[in-house]
Amino acid sequence: MEDPPEGGVKGARQIGVSSVTDEKLRARLLSEVMRASLRLDPDIVMLGEIRDFETATMAFRLALTGRQVYTTLHVYSALAIPQRIRDLGIEQYLVYDHHLLRGLFSQRLSRKLCPHCKIHWKEAAKIIPNYAEIMERTRAGAVMMKYHRAFGFEPNDRKQLDEPDLSNIYFSDVRGCDKCFEGRSGRTVLVEIVDADSQVMTYLRNAEMDKAREYWLTPQPEGLGGTSMLWHGIEKVLEGMLSPLDTEFELGPLATKHEITEVQKVLGVKYESR
Numbered sequence: 001m002e003d004p005p006e007g008g009v010k011g012a013r014q015i016g017v018s019s020v021t022d023e024k025l026r027a028r029l030l031s032e033v034m035r036a037s038l039r040l041d042p043d044i045v046m047l048g049e050i051r052d053f054e055t056a057t058m059a060f061r062l063a064l065t066g067r068q069v070y071t072t073l074h075v076y077s078a079l080a081i082p083q084r085i086r087d088l089g090i091e092q093y094l095v096y097d098h099h100l101l102r103g104l105f106s107q108r109l110s111r112k113l114c115p116h117c118k119i120h121w122k123e124a125a126k127i128i129p130n131y132a133e134i135m136e137r138t139r140a141g142a143v144m145m146k147y148h149r150a151f152g153f154e155p156n157d158r159k160q161l162d163e164p165d166l167s168n169i170y171f172s173d174v175r176g177c178d179k180c181f182e183g184r185s186g187r188t189v190l191v192e193i194v195d196a197d198s199q200v201m202t203y204l205r206n207a208e209m210d211k212a213r214e215y216w217l218t219p220q221p222e223g224l225g226g227t228s229m230l231w232h233g234i235e236k237v238l239e240g241m242l243s244p245l246d247t248e249f250e251l252g253p254l255a256t257k258h259e260i261t262e263v264q265k266v267l268g269v270k271y272e273s274r
């Protein structure tokens with residue numbers, strides 16, 4: 001069900017929902033489409049977008065009646081999805097039921113480095129003025145990602161911080177080549193997925209965002225062993241697919257000031273500005 005269908009989906013029965021501005025008429029049309037779709041007895045329903053109370057209600061009603069429902073909405077992170085749905089007016093007992101709201105996905109697209117003209121960080125030192133700071137941030141982000149993945153978020157003395165492998169880090173050459181535009185070609189997805197359980201939903205219901213985040217990213221079995229969008233971005237930077245600068249443009253700093261200081265305290269400063 002889309003408003004209107006954006007493209008063909010093979011094997012799916014597609015229904016367009018009329019876009020009208022009159023709220024009452026819209027609600028009536030939507031419930032008609034919903035009744036019609038239930039008569040088709042679908043196993044899986046894809047609802048183009050949740051944008052208001054009516055569409056959100058429809059999504060939850062379909063899920064309650066045992067259909068697998070996939071839908072999208074505009075929100076800044078996976079953990080903020082329940083908040084956003086609450087904001088649209090859906091009752092708490094529905095939103096925080098992990099049997100009902102089972103998976104939370106969030107994604108952004110970032111421009112990929114052109115493989116033909118990307119510049120290794122050693123060369124980039126000459127052309128990017130604040131390259132030392134960027135490399136220290138990338139390094140700290142990679143160190144902390146590895147550390148949290150191994151040990152979770154319980155406070156301890158951080159002696160286990162390890163120097164990451166930064167040998168594959170590349171930057172874009174904005175002059176580009178005949179195979180790309182400004183040193184980038186194509187895009188890649190940065191994604192995070194929360195496989196919801198009762199614990200993460202309890203934290204979210206109590207508005208304990210930090211606790212929910214730490215639990216989600218803590219390795220199993222203590223946590224959910226998740227990967228944040230930031231970590232996915234750092235992984236792709238370490239592989240040389242994304243420039244640290246493009247990744248920061250999409251996601252914000254790869255490490256906080258506090259994290260950089262902590263890493264430098266244990267491992268020393270590695271990249272000096274000249």
Ligand SMILES: [Zn+2]
Pocket residue numbers: 114115116117118176177178179180181183184
């Ligand atoms: Zn190129």
